[in-house]
Amino acid sequence: MTSDGGGTGLIPGLHEVAARPDPTLPSGGKAAAPATRKARKGERSPAAELPVARVAVDVPLPHLDRPFDYLVPDKLDAQTVPGCRVRVRFAGRLVDGYVLERVAESGHDGRLLYLERVTSAEPVLATEIAALARAVADRYAGTMADVLRLAIPPRHARVEAEPPPEPREHEDPVTGPGPWAKYPAGPSFLTALREGRAPRAVWSALPGGDWPDAVARAVAAALAGGRGALVVVADGRDVARVDAALTAELGDxxxxxxxADLGPTVRYRRWLAVRRGNVRAVVGTRATMFxxxxxxxxxxLWDDGDDVHAEPHAPYPHPREVLALRAHRTGAGALFGGFTRTTDATRLVETGWAHALAADRAQVRAVMPRVRPAGEDGELARDAAARTARLGELAFRTARAALADGPVLVQVPRRGYVPGLACGRCREAARCTACQGPLALASSHAAPSCRWCGRIAGDWHCPECGHFQVRAVAVGARRTAEEMGRAFPGVPVRTSGRDQILTDVGAEPALVVATPGAEPVAAGGYAAALLLDGRVLLARPDLRAGEEALRRWMNAAALVRPGGAVVVAADGALRPVQALVRWDPATYAELELAERREAGFPPAARMASLTASPAALRELLADARLPDGAEVLGPVPVEDGKERALVRVPPGAASALARALHAAAAVRSARRADEVVRIRIDPLELI
Incomplete structure (x- = not known):
């Protein structure tokens, strides 16, 4: 079967020629007779001008991942505009789609079906976003239909019918450097944005709470240069902080x-305001990248190492890659910032795509907290119990002294009460007899229960030694809050985690126990911070364990006042701890990237993760024409009887790997294989 287009259209290289006929295609998807044919009596007639609509059909099958041509009925001529939503007949059923463009004739000689209807004449799919969606799908071995589901929110007809808001007058924003004066290259970065140029920077932000103001000042500079701006952050709390800073900087x-918590109606209304050009600046979570x-x-992009940025739906695009691609395609500036720096961002600096934007060491020393590891030899000699205790003498002294001046932050890696139990005698992990899930305690008075199925295990006994008592092997935030309350009687203890996240706390003395990412901002900054269970973070079986531990520590320590005390419960000789003590994330990331390069791990190499049943995995690997130099690691067993294989290639072969995997998935799709192999390019978790 030949393609429905002639190879020239909205997106270069979009239309391709299939190798063989495809019996699964409907007649409505076949490009047919020339669009200029005369209409028979009783039939609909095509539009007089540009009668063929090239449609991106919402069918996420890899072998159908291309546009299809349909005739535009004369009565729908005015409504059928590029970017509008339509309904078309495909494989005998009505499906949704988007008009990519209208052309004079189709490049295929067969019968074309008509568009069934125009769902909405609102051109929701912009030309730039359509091209970006195609590029992202190719980058991640996915389909354009899957990307468009992430990029375009569901329609609300009532919102589309609302009259546009009246334009507001606004004053020109302040043009001074503001927070960027602390960075040697900061003022020149703003100047380049005001002049309409495209500076690209990886920003190592100084500790403190003024990063939203710095982001707002950069957005104001872009608007002053006559161009738009978008900001992607990890969660709603960061959105609220940047939103407030933008309001103060730009006006209402x-x-x-x-x-996501806005609700579909309000979200669509605001999204339409961006699409129609009523506003040219937007801040939001990961979906805002489109x-x-x-x-x-x-x-x-703020804090690109946060795993919340990882998209859980196919084709699993990461905002860092999407925004970098978008900046490259549109000639836009880019600012990837955070208190720490990822190896991925460091590679952008190393390749020259972006430049480092950081303060000098004197400025860093003036605002950074004083960090001490609780595992250093001197402390262990004075407090032998600190080797096993979660709150050693150093941490206790630091918290007691700091509580006289203000709140103290206590970061705990795990939520819950006691999320991990083991046999009290032989230390064998305690598991549910019904589903083999891990047992946990919900409170000090609760019986052990399964974290997977919720079954109470009141009669549990160890299958190895027969012992019936359990001990804690992991302690959560709520248990820590209990322990801190007993250690510091009379001091208020507040918790912040998944069940209830605090946005901010006051300046009065208090103990704030929080899980990573849920730390509230304290008025005037925390007097001190205790970073507990550092050994647990560093011991995780993950390639990015050290990088992630440093990111969590620095994000928490950045909330402490300049010169405040930070105690980290980890060995001071470890590289991530040393980076925290010196407040030097860039050097750590550079060393980590060098080691990844030697070992052949991302981001120095590109990898794809393939997960499926053993038979499906072998079939896809047999069909895939992997590029030269590709190395298949595994497969190894994972969950639910499935296996996972990793395919590793040099960075220059990343596009070839994505094409090969997409083609292999298309072959399986055309065969109507029962199982879909999950393909993830550059997955966050490799081990």
Whole structure:
């Protein structure tokens, strides 16, 4: 079967020629007779001009991942505009789609079906976003239909019918450097944005709470240069902080905030304001990476190492890659910032795609907290119990002294009460007899229960030694809060975690126990911070364990006042701990990247993770024409009887690997294979 287009259209290289006929295609998907044919009596007639619509059909099958041509009925001529939503007949059923473009004739000689209807004449799919969606699908070995589901929110007809808001007058934003004056290259970065140029920077932010103000000042500079800007952050709390900073910087009505908790109606209303060009600045969580900002001039990503940025739906695009691709395609500036620096961002600096933007050491020393590891030899000699205790003498002294001046932050890696139990005699992990899930305690008075199925294990006994008593092998935030309350009687203890996340706390003395990412901002900064269970973070079987531990520590320590005390419960000789003590994440990331290069791990190499049943995995690998130099690691067993294989290639072969895997998935799709192999390019978890 030949393609439905002639190879020239909205997106270069979009239309390809299939190798053989495909019996699964419907007649409606076949490009047919020339669009200029005369209509028979009783039939619909095509539009007089540009009668063929090239449609991206919402069918996420890899072997059908291309546009299809349909005739535009004369009565739908005015409504059928590029970017609008349509309904078409495909494989005998009505499906949704988007009009990519209209052309004079189809490049295929067969019968074309008509568009069934135009769902909405609102051009929701911008030309730039359509091209970006195609590029992202190719980058991640996915389909364009899957990317468009992430990029375009569901329609609300009532919102589309609302009259546009009245334009507001606004004053020009302040043009001074503001927080960027602390960085030698900061003022020049803003100047480049105001002049409409495209500076790209990896920003190592100084500790403190003014990073939202710095982001807002960069957005204001881009708007002053006549271009738009978008900001992607990890969660709703960060959105609220940047939203407030943008309002203070730009005034009301010049930007919108997009988050999932807005509700579909409000979210779509704000998204339409961006699409229609009523506002040219937007801040939001990961879906905002596809926001259709008009004449994009700046993309901002805060804390790109946060795993919340990882998209859980196919094709699993990461905002860092999408925004970098988007900045490259549109000639926009880029600002990837955080208190720490990932190896992925370091590679952007190393390749010259971006430049490092950091303060000098004197400025860093003036605002950084004083960090001490609790595992250093001197402390262990004075407090032998600190080798096993979660709160040694150093941490206790630091917290007691700091509580006289303000709140103390206590970071605990795990949520819950006691999330891990083991046999009290032989230390064998305690598991549920029904599903083999891990047992945990929900409170001090609760019986052990399964974290997977919830079954109470009141009569549990160890299958290895027969012992019936359990001991804690992992302690959560709620148990820690109990322990801190007993250690510091009379001091208020507040918790912040998944069940209840605090946005901010006051300046009065208090103990704030929080899990990573849920730390509230304290008025005036925390007097001290205790970073507990550091050994647990560093001992995780993960390639990025050290990098992630440093990110969590620095994000918490950055909330401490300049010169405040930070105690980390880890060995001071370890590289991540040394990076925290010196407040030097860039050097750590550079050393980590060098080691990854020697070992052949991402981001120095590119990898794809393939997960499926053993038979499906072998079939896909047999069909895939992997590029030269590709190395298959595994497969190894994972969960539910499935296996996982890793395919590793040099960075230059990443595109060839994605094409090969997409083609192999298309072959299985055309065969109507029962099982879909999950393909993830550059997965966060490799071990």
């Amino acid at each position: 009505g010049r930007h919108v905030a997009l988050t 926001a259709p900002v008009e004449d994009l001039g700046l993309v901002v």
